[in-house]
Amino acid sequence: MLRGLYTAWTGMVNEQKRLDVISNNMANSDTVGYKDERVTSQAFDQVLGIKIRDGSQAYHNQAIGRFSLGVKIGEVYTDYSQGSLRETGNTYDVTLSGKGFFTVNVVDSNGVTHTRYTRNGQFHLTKDGFLVDKEGNRVQGEGGDIVIDPSAKKVSISSTGQIVADGQEVDTLQIADFQDYDYLAKYGDTMYEPVDGATMIEAEAQVLQGYTEQSNVNVIKEMVDLITTTRAYEANQKVIRSYDSMLDRAANQVGRLSG
Numbered sequence: 434m435l436r437g438l439y440t441a442w443t444g445m446v447n448e449q450k451r452l453d454v455i456s457n458n459m460a461n462s463d464t465v466g467y468k469d470e471r472v473t474s475q476a477f478d479q480v481l482g483i484k485i486r487d488g489s490q491a492y493h494n495q496a497i498g499r500f501s502l503g504v505k506i507g508e509v510y511t512d513y514s515q516g517s518l519r520e521t522g523n524t525y526d527v528t529l530s531g532k533g534f535f536t537v538n539v540v541d542s543n544g545v546t547h548t549r550y551t552r553n554g555q556f557h558l559t560k561d562g563f564l565v566d567k568e569g570n571r572v573q574g575e576g577g578d579i580v581i582d583p584s585a586k587k588v589s590i591s592s593t594g595q596i597v598a599d600g601q602e603v604d605t606l607q608i609a610d611f612q613d614y615d616y617l618a619k620y621g622d623t624m625y626e627p628v629d630g631a632t633m634i635e636a637e638a639q640v641l642q643g644y645t646e647q648s649n650v651n652v653i654k655e656m657v658d659l660i661t662t663t664r665a666y667e668a669n670q671k672v673i674r675s676y677d678s679m680l681d682r683a684a685n686q687v688g689r690l691s692g
Contacts, residue, residue: 437672437676438673438676440672441669441670441672441673441676442669442673443504443505444504444665444666444668444669444672445666445669445670445673446505447474447504447505447506448662448663448665448666448669449666450472450506451472451506451658451662452659452662452663452666454470454471454472454509455655455658455659455662456659457470458470458650458655459650459652459655459656459659461622461648461650462648462650462652462655463647463648464553464622464623464648465553465554465555465623465645465646465647465648466516466551466552466553466554466555466623466645466646466648467516467553467622467623467648467649467650468511468512468513468514468516468552468623468648468649469511469512469514469648469649469650469651470509470510470511470512471509471510471511471512472506472507472508472509472510473506473507473508473510474504474505474506474507475504475505475506475507510615511614511617511619512649513532513614514649515530515531515646515649516552516646516647516648516649517646517647517649518530518641518644518645518646518647519644519645519646519647520643520644521643521644521645522643523643524588524642524643525555525556525557525558525564525588526554526555526556526642526643526644526645527554527556527590527606527640527641527642527643527644528552528554528640528641528644528645528646529552529554529608529636529638529639529640529641529646530638530639530640530641531636531637531638531639532610532636532637532638533608533609533610533636533637533638534550534551534552534608534609534610534625534636535550535551535552535553535554535572535606535607535608536548536549536550536572536573536606536607536608536609537549537550537551537566537570537571537572537573537624538570538571538573538578539570539620539624540570547626548573548626549570549620549624549625549626550609550617550624550625550626550627551566551623551624551625552623552646553566553567553623553645553646554645554646555567555645556572558581558583560583561580561583562580562581562582562583563578563579563580564578564579564580564581572606573606573607574594574596574603574604574605574606574607575604575605575607576604579596579603579604579606580603580604581596581598581603582598582599585598585599586599587599587600589642590606590640590642591640592639592640592641593605593639593640594606594607594608594640606640608636608638608640609633609636610633610634610635610636610637610638611627611631611632611633611634612631612632612633612634613630613631613632616628616629616630616631616632617631
């Protein structure tokens, strides 16, 4: 009987994790450059309990009984598909049409610089002329930190990322891409950093000035998934309540009558 409690519990934990992912997607449905996250489920791989050597038979890793191991989160993965483009007309709002990422340098609390990649192209200039993102991280060009004269009257960015200020070429945006996005670790809502095994390739994306890429989250789909997941959570909750009622009767009613 207690096996059913365990199975229902794993179901509730699984659905809670799904709710966390769905809630995060909905909270970031208006975040520029955010990519939708999705979840898969799988059964537990194997029983972790085995029969130890007790003289009854030779020891050969025999599993104890046939126990339903419930369900667990198989994988949380990212949908990197293109989001819709919104025209802003702002000089330093840029977006990528196609596969690729902008490159930024992020300095952590220990002063260590990390090179990370993002689809969020809401940039602006500091008073010193550095091109930075919304959090103040410096955007990288082919020559390093991009610096533009704040007094420049006309700044244009070509489809290849070339930046020209008042007719003078400044730098070119460093656009990166990777062969397999499974080798990207996510930081925050829109930042990614390659891990061991990542292979960088030439990006084919085109740069569009005066546009931003919106989140690719489908709010209607997320609402449907939210309702479905909530009902699944409630169903597992009812199973536990039913088992609790049966255990109560077995212990306090059947047991008393037997006595």
